[in-house]
Amino acid sequence: MYLELAVRNLRRTKVRSSLAIVGIIIGVMAIASIGILGNTMKQTALERFSDQARIIVVMPSNIKGFTDIAEDDFKIIERVGNIEYAIPVKDDRKMVNYKDSRAYVAIYGINEEDLRKLYNAYDGDIKLKGSAVVGYRLASNFGISVGEKISVGNKTYRVSGILEYQGLGGGLNPDNAVFLSMEDFDRIFEKEGYTSIVVKASSLEFVQDVEKRIDELVNTKQQKVEMRDFESLIQNVEESMNSMTRFLMAIAAVSLLVAGVGILNIMLMSTMERTREIGVMRAIGAPRRTVLFLFLTESAILGLAGSFIGALLSYLGAFFVVSSMGYSTNYVLNPSSAIYILQGLLVGIMTSILSGLYPAWKASRVEPMEALRYE
Amino acid sequence: MSVELVDVHKVYKTSYYEVRAINGITMRIEDGEFIAIMGPSGSGKSTLLYLIGCLDKPTKGEVIIDGVETSKLGDDELTRLRREKLGFIFQQYNLISTLTALENVELPMIFKGVPKDERKRKAMELLRLIGIEDIAERKPMEISGGQQQRVAIARAMANEPRILLCDEPTGNLDSKSGRQIMGTIKELNEEKGVTVILVTHDPSMAEFAERIVRLRDGRLQDVP
Numbered sequence: 313m314y315l316e317l318a319v320r321n322l323r324r325t326k327v328r329s330s331l332a333i334v335g336i337i338i339g340v341m342a343i344a345s346i347g348i349l350g351n352t353m354k355q356t357a358l359e360r361f362s363d364q365a366r367i368i369v370v371m372p373s374n375i376k377g378f379t380d381i382a383e384d385d386f387k388i389i390e391r392v393g394n395i396e397y398a399i400p401v402k403d404d405r406k407m408v409n410y411k412d413s414r415a416y417v418a419i420y421g422i423n424e425e426d427l428r429k430l431y432n433a434y435d436g437d438i439k440l441k442g443s444a445v446v447g448y449r450l451a452s453n454f455g456i457s458v459g460e461k462i463s464v465g466n467k468t469y470r471v472s473g474i475l476e477y478q479g480l481g482g483g484l485n486p487d488n489a490v491f492l493s494m495e496d497f498d499r500i501f502e503k504e505g506y507t508s509i510v511v512k513a514s515s516l517e518f519v520q521d522v523e524k525r526i527d528e529l530v531n532t533k534q535q536k537v538e539m540r541d542f543e544s545l546i547q548n549v550e551e552s553m554n555s556m557t558r559f560l561m562a563i564a565a566v567s568l569l570v571a572g573v574g575i576l577n578i579m580l581m582s583t584m585e586r587t588r589e590i591g592v593m594r595a596i597g598a599p600r601r602t603v604l605f606l607f608l609t610e611s612a613i614l615g616l617a618g619s620f621i622g623a624l625l626s627y628l629g630a631f632f633v634v635s636s637m638g639y640s641t642n643y644v645l646n647p648s649s650a651i652y653i654l655q656g657l658l659v660g661i662m663t664s665i666l667s668g669l670y671p672a673w674k675a676s677r678v679e680p681m682e683a684l685r686y687e
Numbered sequence: 688m689s690v691e692l693v694d695v696h697k698v699y700k701t702s703y704y705e706v707r708a709i710n711g712i713t714m715r716i717e718d719g720e721f722i723a724i725m726g727p728s729g730s731g732k733s734t735l736l737y738l739i740g741c742l743d744k745p746t747k748g749e750v751i752i753d754g755v756e757t758s759k760l761g762d763d764e765l766t767r768l769r770r771e772k773l774g775f776i777f778q779q780y781n782l783i784s785t786l787t788a789l790e791n792v793e794l795p796m797i798f799k800g801v802p803k804d805e806r807k808r809k810a811m812e813l814l815r816l817i818g819i820e821d822i823a824e825r826k827p828m829e830i831s832g833g834q835q836q837r838v839a840i841a842r843a844m845a846n847e848p849r850i851l852l853c854d855e856p857t858g859n860l861d862s863k864s865g866r867q868i869m870g871t872i873k874e875l876n877e878e879k880g881v882t883v884i885l886v887t888h889d890p891s892m893a894e895f896a897e898r899i900v901r902l903r904d905g906r907l908q909d910v911p
Contacts, residue, residue, distance in 0.1 A: 313790075313797050320785040592781040595742055596842065597770020597798045599763055681743040684777070 314602075318609040325582070329614060332574050336618025337625060339568025340660040344626035345633045346564045347652025350557025352634050352643040357549050365546040366396070366516055368523055369483035370509040370530075373538045380505030381537060385530050389509055392525045394518040399426040400506040401484065402497050408490055410462045413454045418489040419464055421497025430510065431486060436473035440493035444469035448477040449487040464490055465500050483510045483540075519543055561652075565659065571618070572663040579611050579671035583678075590675055591683020600676040607672035608665065615664020623657040688753045688772065688849035688882060690716040690739055695748035697734055697905075708734040709745070710905035718849070721876045721883040723893035726902035732886045733854055735902065739884060740773055740852045741765045753849070770798055774843030774881075776872075778855035780835040782827040788814065788838045789823040795845040806845075813841040817871055833864030840871055850882045851875065857892050869895045 322329040370389060372378035381400075390398045402421035407414055422430075424440040431438070436458030438445055444464070446456055451474040454462075461468050469492065478486050497503075511526070513519045523539050530537050583590075590603055630644045643649055697709035708731045716722050716739075726732045737743045738750055741757055750757045753772065757765065769775075782791045792810035801809070814820045817837045822830050827838070836856060843851055853872060857865030873895050876883045885896055893899050901908040 313793075313803075317785065324785060588781070589783060592777075592783065593794070593798075594766070595740070595769060595775050595781075596795045597766055597846070599766045599798070602798060681737055684737075684742070684781075 314606055314609055315613075318606060318613055321582070321586075321606075322610055322613060325578070328578050328581075332571070332578050332614050333618040333621070335571030335574040336568070336615060336660050336664060337622040339565070339571040339663070340619050340622025340656040341626050341629045342564035342567045343561050343659060344623060344653045344656030345629035346560045347557060347655060348626070348630035348644055348649045349633045349637060349639075350553065350560055351646075351649050351652060352630075352639045352641075354550065354553035354557065355643045355646065355648060356639060357553060358546065361542070361546050361549060362516065365542045366513045366519060367483050367542060368511040368513065368519060368526075369540045370511060370526060370537050371540065372505075372507070373535050376535050378536050380503065380507060381509060382505045385536065386506060386509055388529050389511065389526055392511075392522055392529065394514050395522055396512040396514045397426070397429055397510075399423075399429065399510040401426075401508050401510060402494065402501070402503050403484075403489075403507045404497075404501045404503070406465050406500065408450075408462055408464055410454045410456055410460070415450070415454075417450060418485060419497065419500070420484065420486075420489055420491045421494045421501075421503075422491055423494055427491055430484070431475045431478065433473040434476040436471070438475075439472040440491065440496070442469070442493075442496070443472035444496075445473045445475060445491040446471055447475050447487040447489045447491075450489065453488075462490070464492065467496070467500060469496070483508070516543075516546070561655075568659060568663050571660075572667040575611050575614055575664050575667040576671065579607060579668050580674070582610070583607065583671045583675040586675075587678055587683045590678045591680045594678065594680035595684065603678070604672045604676035607675045608668050611664050611668020611672065612661070615661045615668070618664065619657045619660030622660055623653050626653050626656060689718050690850065690882070690884070691749075691751040692739070693749045693751065695735075695738060695745045695750060697731070697738060697743070698746045708905055709738065711748070712905075712907055713748075714900065714907060716882060716884060719876070719880045719882055720898065721873070721885070721896045723885045723887060723896035723899045724902060725887060725890070725893050725899055726908075727888065730902040731905040732888075732902045734905075736852055736854055736884060736886045739850075740775060741769055770795060771846050772848050772850060774846075774848035774851045776836070776839050776843050776851065776853040776856045778858040780827070780832070780839045780859075782835055782838055782842070784827050787824050787826055788819065788830065788834075788841075791827070791838055792841045792845055795842060799846055810841070810845065813844055814838070817841050831864075832860050833867065836860065836864075836868050837871065840868070840875075844875065844881075848881065850884065853883065853885045853887075855887055856885070857887070857889065862891070865889075865892060 372380050386400050404419055405416055406419045408417050428438050434448060444462060456462060456471055458471055458473060460471050462471060475486055511522060513522045519541055593603060627644060631641050634641050634644055692712050692714050695709055695712045699706040699708055724732045724735060738745055789810050792813055793806050796806035811820060811823060814823050817840055819834055819837045822834055827835050857868055869892055872883055875881045887893050
């Protein structure tokens, strides 16, 4: 009944109530849309890093005097749970000649199928049976094309493929390197163990576990291997994006604050206009808390209506804001964006109730006698 | 239920002036009595009614209702007293404009916490008793002054009060409607034994009362 009464009271001043609701809608929309924009920016950035973030590079512990990882240790690492792959790699440096160009670059020994897991070919195919694959920068600097021949040391290889440009990260530096099969590599360098193992955890959350497990299994008596990962990089990106989102949302919250003042204003007006009615209710036996509750209900209805409509419209707002900023709208409907809708919703409801508190308290303090005299 | 006033004073003070609205009134109103308080405007008769109705507190003196000294009660207890033992009828009817006639009658029962079905049934019964059940679903704006005042009477009776406080209940009505309203109030007094305290300046309405007291400058003029 109180709810019904509150709704009817709000309907009495339809325009005013609607405008207050519009204010809340705008506020909630601003907060939620900007939250979603921030989330989109974060997810977009994370997406770029997430593939690399799962990579763990296992290297011999140089400090302890180890220069390679033994085949037995690789077998142990390979069997650790929650990994997508463990790729053994050997590397060294050697003079590479192509026509008149020559450079001292990194040479990697790797299995063909492993190289395919790591990189895609920009041109040609990844084939290492007697042939070589070169990195993007090396190919473009030297002007190497697929099918041509390069020499590594005193051996000559046909170039079967050129890798896509990679940039930094991923454990290896493939852009300025030549990839050979393990067998070909061994013919040139005659190395015993591997110089690194590239491990990819099956999911980001397992990175720490995998590292711990490798440490437990391989570094039993001595610290034979060290590990390097890219998690802190991701964390940095995530943290800086989060704080930027919070900052933007705080700015958007100002609009909700203004809407809150709007509710405060109309509820105060309403309290004043209805002084006599409050007096009558008090005279016929309404306790102060009932009057308080009634007025709070009214502002809560405004807040709930505005917040829910605002939350729904936030999706539209987010589509608009996100696409106008040039981002993909894929993340707008993502579950990770829902939290911002929820935040907008809650902040909207809270603002309305807080704004309604003072007018409701004021209404409850109305003296029945003075209210009845009030014309 | 009896009402007793012991040396009641009421002074309204603002920073500019002081009004002695009630100036030492001692009187007793017996259970089931129908009393009219008369006097020219400004004589303090409405103030006296509101003091008895626990809507205002005396500056000095004591209002005793049913043996309870009201000055000792807190706001919640006074509210409960008004809700359950007193019924108010005002000159301006003071119905809640957003509520229908029936809902207006329900309101005091809502405040009391009467279950929905029971209060709907009871409110309807009251409207029938007062002869206006046909306008139950209408809002105050849609009915006449006389009908509004009848709804107000039904509302005042909702929680079966023992005392009915009427502040110029016929002041805004034509004489025919006025007399009908007074007839209804008189019936409640005679049939249900409700104590009626009526404030009026209209002698023809005061005639419905068993006893008339006159007020001038905040004092009783003649106590029988």
